[in-house]
Amino acid sequence: MAEWQHLPHGRHILLDVWGVSAERLNDLEGMQQAMLGAAVAAGATVVDSTFHRFPVQWLSGVVVLAESHISVHTFPEHGYAAFDVFTCGSRVDPEMACRHLVQAVQAEDRYVRRFLRGHPEGIEEQAVTSARVEALAP
C-alpha cells in the first residue's frame, strides 16, 4: 500500500435533521441557498450544483466542491432531511457547513456522525465520533 499518511484528510459528516417544516423541505430555492451558503461557510469552492424537486414532494440536491461535496435529500412528510458533507484537505471546515445547514433549515433536532475517509490505519477507531440525537443549542 502507499503511504497513507500523505493522503489529504477526508472528513465526511452524515447530518440527520428533524423537526423541519414541510414548507422549508419543499422549498427548492431556499434549499439551494442553504447549501451554497454552507459551502461558503466551510470555506469551500463550488464547482457545480444540481437540485431537483420530485413530483409530489421531496428535494434532492448536490453541491460539488473542489474539495468534495455536500448533498441533501428531504422527506417533508417526516420533517426530516439527510445531509452529507464531505471535504478533503485541512483548509476547509465541514463542521461550519453543518452548523450553517442546521441553522438555515431551523432544525429542532440533529444527529451528527463524523468519519475520516482514506485512512486504513486506525479507521475502525475513527469510525464514529458522533453526538447523540440532541436538541439544537439556542
Add this chain to the structure above:
Amino acid sequence: MAEWQHLPHGRHILLDVWGVSAERLNDLEGMQQAMLGAAVAAGATVVDSTFHRFPVQWLSGVVVLAESHISVHTFPEHGYAAFDVFTCGSRVDPEMACRHLVQAVQAEDRYVRRFLRGHPEGIEEQAVTSARVEALAP
C-alpha cells in the same frame, strides 16, 4: 416527533477503495460508466449526473438518483477513491451498487461502512456494521 417507523429506510454506505490504478482513477468516461452501471445494478433510477476532472488529476462525480445518490472522489496519486452510496426505500439495493463499483475499478482493497439514515431510535447501535479493510474476494 413524527412516527419514524414510517420513514422509508435510508441506507448509506461509505465505500473506500485502494489499490486502483492511477490511469483508471483519472479516466472520466470510465468512471461515469462505472457509476451509472452501479445505479443500474442497484435497481435505481438516474435523475441527473455531473462529473469533473480537475486540472492536474482527481475526479469528482455524482449521480443523483430518484432514490438519493452515488458519489465518487478519486486520488490517483494514492490509488484511492472514496465512494458513497445512499439509497432510500427497500426496492433499491446499495450493496449491489458497491459490488459493481469495486469490480469496475478493480480495487485491491476496500473498506465498507454501512449506516441507516433517518431513524433516531437505535441509531447509535446501527451506526456501524462494517467490514474491516479486506481483500476483494476473487
